[in-house]
Amino acid sequence: MGVVSKAYLVLYNAVQTIGWAYILMKLALHHKDGYNPNGVWDLIGKEVILFQGAAVLEIVHSLIGIVKTPVATTFVQVFSRVACVFLATIVPTTQNYWSLTLMLFCWSITEVIRYSFYALSIVNMVPYFLGWLRYTTFYILYPMGVLGETSTILASIPFVTENKVLTYSMPNFLNVSFDFAFFLKFSLIFYVVGLPWLYMHMISQRKRFIATGGNTKATPTSQTKKEN
Amino acid sequence: MKLNIVTERGNREVGVLQGISGTTTISQLKSTLFDIKNKSSKFNVNRIKLSTGDRKSLEDSKCVNDYQLKENDTLLYKDLGPQIGWSTVFVAEYAGPLLLYPVFYYFAPIIYGLDRPKHSIQTVALICYSLHYLKRILETIFIHRFSHGTMPLRNLFKNCSYYWGCTIMVSYFVNHPLFTAPSQTKQLIGLTLWAVGEISNFICHYQLMNLRPPGTTERRIPRGFLFELLSCPNYTVEILAWLGFSIMTQTLTAFVFTLMGAAQMWVWAVGKHRRYRKDFPNYPKSRKILIPFLL
Ligand SMILES: NC(=O)c1ccc[n+]([C@@H]2O[C@H](COP(=O)([O-])OP(=O)(O)OC[C@H]3O[C@@H](n4cnc5c(N)ncnc54)[C@H](OP(=O)(O)O)[C@@H]3O)[C@@H](O)[C@H]2O)c1
Numbered sequence: 454m455g456v457v458s459k460a461y462l463v464l465y466n467a468v469q470t471i472g473w474a475y476i477l478m479k480l481a482l483h484h485k486d487g488y489n490p491n492g493v494w495d496l497i498g499k500e501v502i503l504f505q506g507a508a509v510l511e512i513v514h515s516l517i518g519i520v521k522t523p524v525a526t527t528f529v530q531v532f533s534r535v536a537c538v539f540l541a542t543i544v545p546t547t548q549n550y551w552s553l554t555l556m557l558f559c560w561s562i563t564e565v566i567r568y569s570f571y572a573l574s575i576v577n578m579v580p581y582f583l584g585w586l587r588y589t590t591f592y593i594l595y596p597m598g599v600l601g602e603t604s605t606i607l608a609s610i611p612f613v614t615e616n617k618v619l620t621y622s623m624p625n626f627l628n629v630s631f632d633f634a635f636f637l638k639f640s641l642i643f644y645v646v647g648l649p650w651l652y653m654h655m656i657s658q659r660k661r662f663i664a665t666g667g668n669t670k671a672t673p674t675s676q677t678k679k680e681n
Numbered sequence: 682m683k684l685n686i687v688t689e690r691g692n693r694e695v696g697v698l699q700g701i702s703g704t705t706t707i708s709q710l711k712s713t714l715f716d717i718k719n720k721s722s723k724f725n726v727n728r729i730k731l732s733t734g735d736r737k738s739l740e741d742s743k744c745v746n747d748y749q750l751k752e753n754d755t756l757l758y759k760d761l762g763p764q765i766g767w768s769t770v771f772v773a774e775y776a777g778p779l780l781l782y783p784v785f786y787y788f789a790p791i792i793y794g795l796d797r798p799k800h801s802i803q804t805v806a807l808i809c810y811s812l813h814y815l816k817r818i819l820e821t822i823f824i825h826r827f828s829h830g831t832m833p834l835r836n837l838f839k840n841c842s843y844y845w846g847c848t849i850m851v852s853y854f855v856n857h858p859l860f861t862a863p864s865q866t867k868q869l870i871g872l873t874l875w876a877v878g879e880i881s882n883f884i885c886h887y888q889l890m891n892l893r894p895p896g897t898t899e900r901r902i903p904r905g906f907l908f909e910l911l912s913c914p915n916y917t918v919e920i921l922a923w924l925g926f927s928i929m930t931q932t933l934t935a936f937v938f939t940l941m942g943a944a945q946m947w948v949w950a951v952g953k954h955r956r957y958r959k960d961f962p963n964y965p966k967s968r969k970i971l972i973p974f975l976l
Contacts, residue, residue, distance in 0.1 A: 623859035629933040630854070 458519040459575055465510065466572035470565055472504035477561035480554075493557065494541055494548035501557065504564075505538045534560075536640075537602050543618060544609040552608060556601030559594045566590060581667045588659040595655070599648050606637050613637065682745075682752045686714060689736065689757040701745060707731060708741035714758070727831040730759040742828075742898045764831035770840055771821040777845035779814045783807060785849075785856040797858035802868050806855050806930050809875055810848075813922070816883065824890050828898035847941075850934040863931035871929025878922025881907065885915035902961050909965075910973045912954040916946035917971050947971060 454462075479497050483489065508531050515524040537556065541547050570587045573579045612618070619633040682702070686695040696717040698710060715726040731739045733756065739748060750756075786807045790796040854860070862868070884906060892901045907914030920943045927935040947970075954970045970976055 623854075623857055624861045626861060626931065627933040628854050628857065628860055628931060630857075 454519065462514070462519060463572050463575050465514075466568045466575070469504060469507070470568040470572060472500065472507075473561045473564035473568065476500050476504065476557070477565055480557055480561060484554075488554075490551050490554045491549050493554050497557065498541065498548075501560075502538055502542065505534055505560075508534065533602070533640075533643075537605060540605065540609050540637075544612045546612045547605050547609050550605065550608045552601045552604030554601075555597060556605055559598035559601055562590065563594050563598065579667070584662060584667045588655070588662045591652075591655045595648065595652060599644055603641055603644050606641060610634050610637055682750075684710070684745075684750065685753065685755045686731075686758050687755055689730075689732065689759040695758045703746035704744050706742065706744045707739045710745075710756075711741070727764045728761045730761050732757045732759070740898075761833055763834040765834045765837050767827050767829050767832055768821050768825075770832060770837050772818055773837060774840040774844045775814045775817045775821070777841055778848040779811060779818070781845060781848045782810045782814075782852045785852040789856055789858055792853075793858050795858040800860060800862045802862050802929060803856055803860060805868075805872065806926065809872075809926055809929075810852070813879060816879065820883070820886050824886050826890055826893045826895060826897075828900075847934075847938045851932065851938055854932045854934050855930045861931075863929070867931065868929045871925045871927070874925025874928065875922050876925075878918045878920075878925055881918040882915055882922060885918065889915070900960070902957065902964060907973075908968075910969065912957055912968050912970055913946070913950040916950050917973075920946060920971075 476497050479500070480493070483493060483496055511520075511522075512524065512527050512531055514520045515522050515527040541553060547553055566583065566586050570579060570583055573583065613620075614634045619631065621629070621631045623630045682700075684698045684701055686698060687693060688695060696714060698713055701710070710731065711726050711729045714729060714731075733739070733748065733750075733754075736757065739756075785792060786799075786803065863871075885908070888903055888905060888908060892903055893899050907918070911917060920939065923935070923939040923942060927939050950970045954968075957964045957968075
């Protein structure tokens, strides 16, 4: 990897770490007197849109080859996240819903760990504890995150159906229609299939991490190993 | 002569093959290897892939001399995983469309919650779609002389999800009670294109059949009809047939299916064209890949 792309990747991951740490902090402060889902989106929606939106760059990183993660994998990861953010933006009924808070807590904790891990691994300075967090927290954070995302999707369906959000119906000259509510229900299948797959993948990554005593020579790519 | 076999990944020793001559075929090598391996595991000979340094699979019908293997050379071994019969996959992937497409036509009131009289072009589309896949199944069983016995089991899932999924996407919209039929001219143009495409496709497949004596895996230069112009005319006319189907139904998902098929066939056609040129020095220079006189 060239010096320029290395420097750029360190910078990108550092900025993302700070961004998500800021989101996590605001989220935590909002809950300092106990659980309170009201006003969460108003409070940090803009920041989430900004930093999750910026993650689209990761697809570009894969495309131009400065990280080795396959484009398809990155695309699926970023797309599902961006789709949830989009849903939260256009469907008011999700904005004060419990699952959105859960989802954003899981995301921000995961991302602070993940991005700081990437940033430091590029310069080979990952402390063991950070690596351990990266390969341990997923046990809880992944299922909780998926619970948050799927519940948010479910919560949005009545509003989407009622207001015909992004819905295009027949008859028309190309004989096509799009039913966003159906699309949302259908997407839940991918969570059911995807979570166990991702979970097993992370468990094997964890085994490797533990076996090598943290010296996995982790790069921003070690997040997904291409099966052949 | 003696050949060493090691694993493609990790270079672990698999075995040493002794007493090989220049005319020993790759498939004989595999059976010998199979006998060695089989003592320790439940391997199937079709799961074995052998290659040299470039990792390109050696063909079963070729022999040791064809690859200029020498005393003490090393071959790379890979277990391709569970296998399934080549034709089985085709029949399964085509049976789905044949069974699924009519469901939307016949059960429209239940599926869409609307009961409208069928437009004649919807009935024509049902017949065309079904005929196409019936033809493909019959060709797979009676016409094609494949050179492979098996393929990896996961192809079954991959191919079936593709064809079955696409069929649902196309059939759902073409048989929709709120379907809008295109003009009669478009219907006629589409249907003609479809019919010409299907008939030519069959002719091409018949020509390919006659290139290969039954029971062999021989490859020859195809001659006559569209093969004079193209390396893979069977793909060209298949695309034409689907374009015809899309025009006559004027349905977006049909166009998308046509486009995806065309992209896939283009990739394969480029490979086949290259292989013809490489394997046959006398391969006609003027032949194009998919589009006559152009590409
Ligand atoms: N709609 C879609 O998306 C789509 C996509 C792909 C294909 N198709 C349809 O499926 C059909 C078959 O596809 P395919 O990829 O299997 O076609 P193909 O590679 O052209 O093969 C057809 C048959 O001819 C044999 N053959 C090809 N070239 C030969 C040669 N030079 N000498 C002797 N035998 C030869 C093949 O044997 P081998 O076993 O040795 O190859 C095979 O049995 C296509 O023509 C098309 O109609 C549809």
